[in-house]
Amino acid sequence: MKEKHDAELMRLVNEKHRHALDELYDRYIKLVYGFVMKFCNGNEDKTKEIVQLVFLRLWTTNSHYDPDQGSFVNWLLTITRNICIDYLRKEKRHTRHHQEKLEEIADPANAIEQRVNTNDIAMAKNKLPTAQRKLIDLLYWKGYSLSEIAKLEQEPLGTIKSRLHQALKGLRKHLELEDIK
Amino acid sequence: MRRDCEHLIPYIANELKESEHMAFVEHLKNCTECKKEYQELSQAWHALPFDYTEIEVPESLKGEVLGFVFDHKRKSGTETFMAKMSKLAMILKSQFTPVSASIVAVLLLAITGLGIANVQENNRHAENIPIEILTAIRLKAANQSHPGANGIAYIVQQGSEKNLVVQVNEFPDVEGSQVYQVWLLKDGKRENGGIFKPDENGFGLLTYQLAAGQTFDQIGITVEPDVNSSQPRGQKIAGS
Numbered sequence: 001m002k003e004k005h006d007a008e009l010m011r012l013v014n015e016k017h018r019h020a021l022d023e024l025y026d027r028y029i030k031l032v033y034g035f036v037m038k039f040c041n042g043n044e045d046k047t048k049e050i051v052q053l054v055f056l057r058l059w060t061t062n063s064h065y066d067p068d069q070g071s072f073v074n075w076l077l078t079i080t081r082n083i084c085i086d087y088l089r090k091e092k093r094h095t096r097h098h099q100e101k102l103e104e105i106a107d108p109a110n111a112i113e114q115r116v117n118t119n120d121i122a123m124a125k126n127k128l129p130t131a132q133r134k135l136i137d138l139l140y141w142k143g144y145s146l147s148e149i150a151k152l153e154q155e156p157l158g159t160i161k162s163r164l165h166q167a168l169k170g171l172r173k174h175l176e177l178e179d180i181k
Numbered sequence: 182m183r184r185d186c187e188h189l190i191p192y193i194a195n196e197l198k199e200s201e202h203m204a205f206v207e208h209l210k211n212c213t214e215c216k217k218e219y220q221e222l223s224q225a226w227h228a229l230p231f232d233y234t235e236i237e238v239p240e241s242l243k244g245e246v247l248g249f250v251f252d253h254k255r256k257s258g259t260e261t262f263m264a265k266m267s268k269l270a271m272i273l274k275s276q277f278t279p280v281s282a283s284i285v286a287v288l289l290l291a292i293t294g295l296g297i298a299n300v301q302e303n304n305r306h307a308e309n310i311p312i313e314i315l316t317a318i319r320l321k322a323a324n325q326s327h328p329g330a331n332g333i334a335y336i337v338q339q340g341s342e343k344n345l346v347v348q349v350n351e352f353p354d355v356e357g358s359q360v361y362q363v364w365l366l367k368d369g370k371r372e373n374g375g376i377f378k379p380d381e382n383g384f385g386l387l388t389y390q391l392a393a394g395q396t397f398d399q400i401g402i403t404v405e406p407d408v409n410s411s412q413p414r415g416q417k418i419a420g421s
Contacts, residue, residue, distance in 0.1 A: 018247075018251065021247065021250065022247065025243060025246065025247065026243075029238050029242070029243070029246075030235055030238055033236060033238045033242070034233045034234060034235050034236050035230050035233055037233070037236055038232070038233040038234075048242065048245065048246075051242065051246055052245070052246050052249040052250070055246050055247070055249075055250050056249065056250045056253055059250045059251075062316065062318070064398075070227070071227075074227045077227075077230045078195070081230070082195075119231065119232070120231075121228050121229065121231045121232040122232045124228075125232060136229065139194060140229050140230075145194075145196055146190070146191060146194060146196055161187075161190040161191070162190075164190050164193075164194065165189075165190055165222070168193070168221075168222040168225040168226060169221070169222065169225070171225040171228065171229075172221055172222070172224055172225040175225065175228055
């Protein structure tokens with residue numbers, strides 16, 4: 001039922017109804033804000049900039065949300081993550097010589113993460129072997145590509161791919177997603 | 182098949198090139214093994230974002246975000262025609278090689294020129310009516326046997342008249358009476374959007390005048406046995 005409303009709302013946004021964007025904001029800002037804040041390691045200024053870009057993308061996009069392809073939240077977060085990654089890549093290009101410092105990748109745990117151990121996915125993630133956890137952080141939250149990670153870790157790309165496979169399998173097991181259809 | 186299956190992980194991580202991505206979507210339809218794995222793994226992938234703390238959102242943020250979005254719109258609304266053209270050139274640059282981008286640019290200039298010349302020739306209007314590009318839609322290969330086929334469609338407005346301009350590259354040659362036909366999909370119904378034949382390099386161009394108020398959701402291009410199709414009879418080669 002809610003999905004239907006989201007799809008309808010997004011259709012109105014595509015047709016440039018301002019109140020629809022306003023409502024999407026109210027509905028999802030907590031999710032988007034929390035997500036971007038984590039991606040930016042708690043940097044409020046960057047978070048604000050990225051959140052602005054996310055809503056600008058929703059307002060100007062020509063692509064339509066299709067409920068058959070999955071939930072609206074997944075769609076929204078995929079867009080949000082892509083914008084985070086673009087933003088980070090641009091930033092990295094500006095500070096290329098600081099890039100790939102080991103400290104950046106040494107310890108994926110950060111201050112925010114210390115506080116989230118109460119939620120399911122964080123708990124499931126903590127059950128993963130360190131290498132798998134680190135891979136997910138680099139890939140999902142730091143926006144490194146699989147081949148960049150292979151280079152950083154000095155391991156074959158195939159190893160990194162199969163590690164991600166194992167990590168997702170493990171997560172699913174720990175989350176006991178089997179009963180979710 | 183084995184090689185295709187190896188694309189599952191980069192597909193989930195959204196790292197495949199566009200052509201590979203399309204090919205894998207097709208593969209996924211036919212490979213039960215991958216389909217099952219994908220369902221399982223993508224559930225875990227989509228659970229990843231929820232690994233964050235809910236933080237209080239500053240109240241002032243809403244005004245700043247919506248202000249930014251709507252202001253941006255107003256600013257871009259007053260952008261000059263040339264600014265729009267250069268923006269389009271930037272988009273094209275990021276999507277095409279310099280060669281194909283410049284071909285498109287030359288074509289657009291030619292279309293603009295011809296349009297203006299036409300108006301002047303007919304001498305129907307005292308002034309030239311500017312042509313505005315309303316939308317640019319990228320067309321991607323829809324058939325694995327021709328993965329390189331690609332193109333771009335524009336909706337171009339001049340005065341109250343709207344035209345669809347379709348430009349394609351790397352289309353396979355047609356034989357005999359075969360033609361390519363453009364279909365405009367609206368609410369599940371397909372309407373004819375014009376017919377063209379590509380040249381020997383696979384390059385094709387079509388302009389088609391849209392009826393007043395005509396809109397569509399998607400574009401598809403099929404290869405048809407002749408020019409008489411009222412519904413697609415042949416294979417789809419590319420689409421939006």
